[in-house]
Amino acid sequence: MAETVLRLEAVSKLFGATRAVDRVSLEVERGHVFTLLGPSGCGKTTTLRMIAGLERPDEGRITFGHATIADAERRVFVPPHKRNLGMVFQSYAIWPHMTVFDNVAYPLRLRGLPKREIANRVDRVLALVGIQEFAQRPAPDLSGGQQQRVALSRALVYEPDLLLLDEPFSNLDARLRVQMRVEVRLLQQRLGITVVFVTHDQVEALSMSDRIAVLNRGRLEQVGVPSELYDRPASPFVRDFLGQTIRLPGNVWIRPEDVQVTRRNGTIPSPTSVEGVIDTLLFVGDRYEAHITLTTGEPMLIPLARAGAWSPGDRVLLSWSNDRAQVWPE
């Protein structure tokens, strides 16, 4: 039976007249990676900062375990340093006047641990993220990926009850981003730690999360497991934000990968297929991106396998199965 660790009840944050976060309610279960996903300005970071205690909610209540950590009506507010949370910032926030060791040891020193214990724990956590050999380096001498590992070590070293990640991969290059995604996910599963993760990247969200909450203009659009959100979006916003969609005649919407493209050779189109012509083919390495114009005149971009030996001007038949498609009102 899953246990709820963190609960937000109708939490709002106002900046002047704008509701940056508008009555958001969430429940995060122990051991889960819970992701706040949305475009910039959707309120995801503000929500995370309210969980961290860096912003004060104007409405609603946040409970953590059995404790109320923020309640706007009762004017309860536990400051960030009393919440025992770990956080990795977008900029990593590695203190430049300290070495890697000092950065990671800082939370333990605040807790008054004995020196030997501090050294042991720092060693262990640096080994865990694979940067043991950098312990005595000054923090500014590190690369982006290394700084992120330091930030992660610093957030994990005091075994917080909840780890907050604010767009932690956005400053890394593409290759490193993929690698860190896997590493963080593996680490999280090994430690069994609960994570609240903020990102604007749907691939990151889909691949890392146990549950995703999609936010738009401060409001919660949909909460669910990744495949549910991808296959059964509850709103056009979620549908479009989570990936490519193609609009077929009759207001049928479908993911491009669910469309089968075959050469048109005399078959009469069924109700779940349409005709088109390949205008141009963009070679993107592992596949083609085909620009296809339907007979109805609508253009669309569909991935095609390299094996097909396609060429521009080919007449094609696009078919799909109804259980992968959704019909949306105009």
Add this chain to the structure above:
Amino acid sequence: MARINAYSLAAERWVLPRVEVQTVLGTLVLLLVGSAVLFPIALIGYQSFTVPIAPGQTVLGLAGWQAVLTEASLRIAVSNTVLLTLTRQVIALPLAVLMAWTIARTDLPGRNWFEFAFWLSFFLPPLTVTLSWILLLDPHYGLINQVLKLLGVGPFNIFSFWGIVWTHLVARNVSAMVMLLTPGFRNMNSSYEEASRISGASAPGTILRIFVPMMLPAILTVQLLVIMRALESFEVEQILGPPANIQVMSTWIYATFLQRLPRIDAASALAVLMIAAMLVLVALRNRAVGSRRYTTVTGKFQAQRLALGMWKWPVFAFFLLVTLLVMAVPFVFATLGTLMKLFGFFSNDMWTLAHWQEALSDRDLLRALQNTVMLAVGTAVAVVVLNSFIAYLIVRTRFVGRHVLDFLTWLPFTVPGILLSFGLLTLFLTPLLRFMYGSIVALIVAGVIAGLPLAAQILKANLMQFGSELEEASWLTGASWLQTYRRIVLPLLTPTLVVVALIALIGAASNISQVALLSNAANRPLSMLQLDYMAQGRFELASVVACLILFMTTAMAVLARLFGYRGGLGG
């Protein structure tokens, strides 16, 4: 869950604690700064309506305002001020823009050294620069004028309108602009200029059509700062003006205090007009710059330097000449002046150490030296402590009064030094604060107020630069606000705090106008002593003092540079 439970009781007791600390601290700082900045200005306004009828006796009236509008000497002082300022700027602006551009965007040899020279020359006391140029351009004995006489031209009299213009140009005017403009110019992405060149524009065409318009906000801002300083300039005119019968607003105000019946009402009315003019200038600049943002660079780029080609060495020679004028002349001639038997008289047998011996045994000078050290150290400490709090409150907290505080720290920049001096004098002559008149503390108060705008600006920029996440990360790992301030904020700010302290030291050691009316024989610092010596015609002693100040301020400026201060807007 045990650990989380432990916090549930604590949670109920934590009711808005951080805001209260900030509000209390913020309100205290706000009251302190507010009274220190606003009282002198308000007093000046009030005094413009108090007409003196006999020594120590005044009545309320409009005679002061009448005098400002009708009195010939005042009208001439105002028009002299405006004319001198405009003349200087017409020459300095194109020169400074071109020189800053050359340093920032071309492959000029030694450009970093030239930039450093301009930077250093900004910190040279104007009075010292004036003194060294008198040695060269005195109409009768000046070295250059003696050469000119042999050639059958001249003399170029430094005690004249053009002499004043020249002295300002080689003192701070051009170097301040170059120093402030260069960092911004350097940060502009060169692809804007390259796009213009590829479209077919020549190099000068690109400067005029792309570079200058894009840099206009920065140029206008620097221009505004320099004009505001030009309108208040005091000591150069005080020395070079009288022989040519040239009076400016600041010297007119100073002069009235030397009379038996000081025209405090007229001086105050003039002061109100000066502050109003400053505010109008600021408003004009804001309007011109509007919502246009500074051209800054967000991504990574490599600024491609323009090759000067065949112009390389002619331009280098020009820069070398300018550097000699702004740097070498003050250092060489201020030193020479102290070693000459009779100041300004060049002859075969003119060297002596007698002035140093006389000066160093002069009790006035020793007391002034002691005063300057106390003043400089006191000012530096007070500026650092006060401004680190002010900058933190403005940048990092949601303290309700932070915008007012921001405005108040910037306001003294619009108050000319002589007026600040005047306002504080009025304040210290009120019965309650009378005990402070003639004390070092009175001068420190003036130094702290005058130092507010720059110190707060530098610290604010530094705080913004390292972002709030560094502190937030500390809170989240379990550090309280105070622990974070001590272990994260202060260590990060330390290099900048040292720089702010050094700049405050330099200001306190060399500024004249802001302490001119507050000092008497008891608390007179070196800078005022130098002015007094010059007024008495004791130029040899004045140049000894000038040398002392010059070497003190130069040493501190070099130290500040070593701690990373580079000048520039918001840097």
